[in-house]
Amino acid sequence: MAQNNFDNFKNDIDLLVERILFNTADAMIAYIDSSDIIPIDTHNLKDSTGVGVYRNGVLRKFTMPRRAQEARIIGGVAMWGEDMIDQLLNAGVSRYSIGDHIVLMSTMPYAEDVNEGYYNAGFFTDVLSTELELTLDEIVKQYGSKRL
Amino acid sequence: MKISAIEPLAKLKQALINKGVTQTIYTGDKPSSGLPNEYIELHQNGALRTNLSKMGLVQGFVLLSINVKLLTTGGRNTVRENIILATFDGLFEHGAVINTDGYTFSLDPDSLVYNGGGIYEGYSSKLINITFKKV
Numbered sequence: 001m002a003q004n005n006f007d008n009f010k011n012d013i014d015l016l017v018e019r020i021l022f023n024t025a026d027a028m029i030a031y032i033d034s035s036d037i038i039p040i041d042t043h044n045l046k047d048s049t050g051v052g053v054y055r056n057g058v059l060r061k062f063t064m065p066r067r068a069q070e071a072r073i074i075g076g077v078a079m080w081g082e083d084m085i086d087q088l089l090n091a092g093v094s095r096y097s098i099g100d101h102i103v104l105m106s107t108m109p110y111a112e113d114v115n116e117g118y119y120n121a122g123f124f125t126d127v128l129s130t131e132l133e134l135t136l137d138e139i140v141k142q143y144g145s146k147r148l
Numbered sequence: 149m150k151i152s153a154i155e156p157l158a159k160l161k162q163a164l165i166n167k168g169v170t171q172t173i174y175t176g177d178k179p180s181s182g183l184p185n186e187y188i189e190l191h192q193n194g195a196l197r198t199n200l201s202k203m204g205l206v207q208g209f210v211l212l213s214i215n216v217k218l219l220t221t222g223g224r225n226t227v228r229e230n231i232i233l234a235t236f237d238g239l240f241e242h243g244a245v246i247n248t249d250g251y252t253f254s255l256d257p258d259s260l261v262y263n264g265g266g267i268y269e270g271y272s273s274k275l276i277n278i279t280f281k282k283v
Contacts, residue, residue, distance in 0.1 A: 018258065058194035058209050060277065062262045084267055085191060085275075089211065092194050 018053075018060070020143055021102050024136045025051040025063050028104070031131060033065040049106045049128070052088060057097035059088055104132050156210050156251060156280045157190045163248045164188070167239055171214075171232065183271075185217040186228060193277060207281045210253070211261065215271040224265065224272040233274070252281045 028051045050064030096103065106124060115124045157175040164173060173188045193211040214236075216228045239246065240255040247253075261275040 022258075056194065056197075058277070059211065059261060060258060062275065064264075064266065085189075085211075085213065089191055089193055097195060 016143060017100055018055070020136075020139055021053045021055075021100060022061050024102055024132070024139050025053055025061055027135050027139065028132055029063045029065055031135065032128075049104070049111070049124075051132075052091075052101075052103045052105060054092050054096035054101040054103065056099065057092045059092050062088060102132070102136065104128055154196055154206055154282055156208065156253075156282070157192060159248055159251045160190060160210055160212075160246075160253055160278065160280070163246045163251075163253065164239075166248075167246065169235055183215075186232060187215050189213045189215065205281060205283055207279065209256070210278045210280055212276045212278055213267070214274045214276070215268055216273075217271055218265065229272065229274070236276070250283050253278050255279075 032049055050062060052059060053061040091103070091105075104124070111124060115122065161173045161175050169188070171186045171188050172184050173190065175190045178187075178189060189212070191211045191213070193209040196206050196208045199205040199207060214229070214232050216225050216232065219225050243254070245252050245254040256277040256279050259276050259278070261277055263274050265272045267273040267275070
């Protein structure tokens with residue numbers, strides 16, 4: 001009986017963690033979607049900024065805004081992040097294989113240039129990642145104040 | 149059981165074909181051009197795991213993507229999306245599982261990983277997690 005109760009408790013906690021992570025991912029994308037702070041040219045940078053939820057290396061949720069209608073051309077090459085799924089799944093095995101992870105990511109290679117550039121320095125590593133942490137804290141607090 | 153002998157993608161592909169799925173199914177062999185208007189792709193999602201309390205049991209996830217070409221207007225072809233999804237509803241409805249060659253495939257409770265455009269240019273995609281166990 002005690003083992004059964006503990007298993008139920010463990011399952012409840014597991015479900016709660018999943019809901020918190022999924023809700024945070026949705027809230028973060030809503031923020032990105034509604035905000036004009038992401039540099040917009042062809043929409044591809046904004047639209048390729050996504051949030052992934054990994055649980056023990058398994059991609060359980062991926063979400064991103066998507067409004068780009070034209071490929072961003074860099075050096076004559078159209079950038080769409082065509083191998084996005086492979087990258088997402090490889091990251092799960094190689095970097096997020098143990099435990100729960102919520103990951104803010106950009107699939108556009110020039111995001112790094114934007115992040116290190118003069119006008120938007122630290123945009124991804126500082127501004128957006130701080131917003132993700134604040135959003136996660138807020139949602140954890142919301143769950144802490146209500147019964148499921 | 150050798151881990152190298154675990155082939156959930158090939159087994160699921162064959163099981164789906166046997167169940168009447170008619171779309172082309174790729175398991176790592178997708179061409180870079182000339183794709184059909186609708187296709188399915190299977191990826192392994194995460195590492196294989198063994199359950200030590202049940203010796204010989206290997207389990208994991210297969211990420212199944214259903215991809216449908218966008219309309220000429222750029223909009224989603226929701227009619228085709230729903231028709232293909234209905235096929236999978238029939239396969240996994242009410243907790244149903246697919247059993248084949250010692251593999252058991254079932255729909256993960258929170259199965260929908262992604263739903264929208266932008267994964268592949270010119271297509272809308274639904275990503276669905278399917279769990280498998282192999283004894």
